[in-house]
Amino acid sequence: MSVIPTPTEHHLVRRYADFTTLAEALDYAALGHTGCNFYAGTGELFAVLPYSELRDDALAIAYRLHSLGLKRGDRVALVAETHPNFQRFFFGCQYAGLVPVPVPPPLQLGGGSEYINHLRRLLTDSQARVCVGPSEYGAFLAEASEGLHLQFIGSAKSFSKFAANPVKLDPLEANELAHLQYTSGSTRFPRGVMITQRAVMSNLSCTIDHLQMTPEDRAVSWLPYYHDMGLVGLVLAPIVSQMSVDYLGTREFAMRPRQWLVRMSESKATISFGPPFGYELCARRLRREDVEMLDLSAWRVAGVGAETIRSEPLLSFAEELALSGFDKRAFLPCYGLAESSLAVSFAPLNQGLRSEWVDGKHLSETQRAVPIANEGPLKLSRSNQFVNCGQPLPGHQVAIRDESGLELPERYCGSVYVRGPSVMSGYFGDGGNHPDVLSEDGWLDTGDIGYCAGGDIIITGRKKDLIIINGRNIWPQDLEYLAEQEPEVRPGDASAFSVPGPDGHEKAVIVIQCREANVEKRRNLVERIDRAIRADLGIDCIIDLVPLHTLIRTSSGKLSRFRTREDFIDRNDWDQSPMLAVS
C-alpha cells in the first residue's frame, strides 16, 4: 500500500452520478487515480485506497462471498469502522448481488455488553447471513450472533481464507437495494430503511448537481459510515463523482476535533459536511495558534445538517476561523433523512446561512410563521429564529399538511411530507408495513414539522418522538426501557422526551411515576437510572420522579409523550423556545 495520498485531479473525464448502479459507478471511478485516504488521530496517513484498488479488492471479495452459498439479496452486516475494509466489503456485496447493512462499531467507553445486545438486534432484524468486522471486536461479534446461524462471522482477514468461486458476477441492479440503513431506528426497536440503487443514485445525482462539483474538488469526512450522511454523502458521493476523499475516524474526531480542520487545510479540501455539533465541538477546542496555522480558503462547501440548525454557534465558528480563510458563505444548510436516501433539500450554494425571525406568539397560537425584524436592542422575547434549508431537490416534492392530512398554504406550520425518486421503498422485516410513514401514493411523512416560504423548506421542530443530542438520534423508547429495568419502575411508568436546554441544545428528560416516598430511596433510584442512561447512551438526562397518575394518556390509553412534556414544562416553568413551538 502506498503512503502518498490519492491526487485531487487526474486524467479521467468526470462523470457525475449518471450511473445506473453503484457497481457501475465504481467500475468507472477505477479507471482513474483518485480514491480514499485514511488518517489516524495523530494526523498520520495510515491507508490509501485508490478506487482502482478498491474495485479489484471488492471483486475478489465478491467471488469469495459466492462460495458461501448465499441467496441473491441476502444481507451482509458490516461493522462500519472508518477503515478501507468497509468500502471493500460494501462494494464486494454490490458485485456479488448481496445487500450490505452498515452497523455501528462499539462507541461507548465500557459499552461492550450494551453493544452486544444492540448488534444482536440489528443482525436479527436484518436477518443478516454474514457479519464482517474488525478482529478487535471478534468476541463481541461472536456473542452477538450466537444461535443466529450466520454463514460467516469474523474479520476481513479470516474471511480471506475462503476460496474464490469463479462464477460470472451479477451485480445488484437498479431496482434492487443498494443498502439497508439503520440510522433512524431506536437501538431497541431498529428499523432498516430500504434504499434501492435507483433511489440512492437519484439522490446522489441531485446532490452533486447542487454542489456544482468540479474536477478540483476534494472532500474530508469524519462522519460515521453507518450514518446516512457519512455513507451516502461522504463515501458514495465521492465514488460516483470520482473524487478523492480524506477520512478521519469518528472517535478520533471526537477526541481531537481540530484534526478535521488540519486535514481540510493540508489537503486543500473543498467539501465537508457535519452536524452543527461537529462545528461547535471544533470551535470549542480551537487554539489561537491553530487559526494562524490553518488555511481553509479552499473550503467552499461546509454542509450542515442531521440536527436542528442554529445559526449563532456556526457564525462564531466562522468568525473564529475567518483569519484562516474560512468563508461563512461556504455554510450549506441542508435538510434530509435516511428515509429519503439522504438529502431532501439544500440551501442555495455560496450564500451561507439564511435565517429568519418569526413571531413566536403567532407561531404557537395560529401555526403561522410571521416574519419579523428582530435585530439589535428591540429583540422580542417571544421570537424564534429558523434556518432556511432551501428548495426541494429537482424531481422531489414537499408538502406541509395539518393533522387531518390537508395541505397547508405557505407560511403555515405542519407535518413535512416528501415524495420523489429518493424516497425509501419501506422498512425491512418486522418494521415492513408502515402506511402511516409511507403512503401508497409515495408520500413519506418525515416526522418533522416545518413550513414553506417562497418554496423553501424551513424546519421548526419535530413531531416524531426522536431526541437528537450531539448529532446522535436517541429514541425515547430506549430511555424508558432503561428506567423500566429498575424494579421500582413498572412498564408504562416512564415517559421520555426532550426540551431545549439553556444553551439551545436539546436536553433529554424522563418523567417517571414513582410509588416510593422515602427520600433516600428516591435519590438512590434516580442515581441508578442516571448511571444506566450514561452507560448505555452516554448522555445527560433530567430524571423527574412524579406521583402516580401524573403521566398523561391518550383517549386510547397510550402514554402521550407530547402532553407529558407540556405538563413537565408547565410544572417546571421551563422556558418555551423554538423546538416546542408546534404540536
Place this chain on the structure above:
Amino acid sequence: MQSFEENLAKLCVLLQEHAKGDVVVNSDTRLSSELGIDSARLMEVLLEVEDAFDVSIPLNVLPNVYTVSDLCSELQKILGARR
C-alpha cells in the same frame, strides 16, 4: 516505569478534577456512568489522560474499559510495551 498504584493515583487526581457532583474517584469508579459527564466530554478527558501520560490510547480498547482501574491497566500495557 511508574507502578500501577502510582499511575492509578495520578489518574484518580486527574479524573477527580472533571467529575461532577460529590463523586469521589477511586479505582472502581465507572467512567461512563459515575463521573457525571457525557460521552463527548469524556473524549476530551481521555485526551488529557493521553497528554498527562504521554501515550496514545488505541480507541478500539475503549468498549472494554469500564472502570478507572481498567483504564489504568490499558495505560500500563502501553507504557510497558514502550520499554
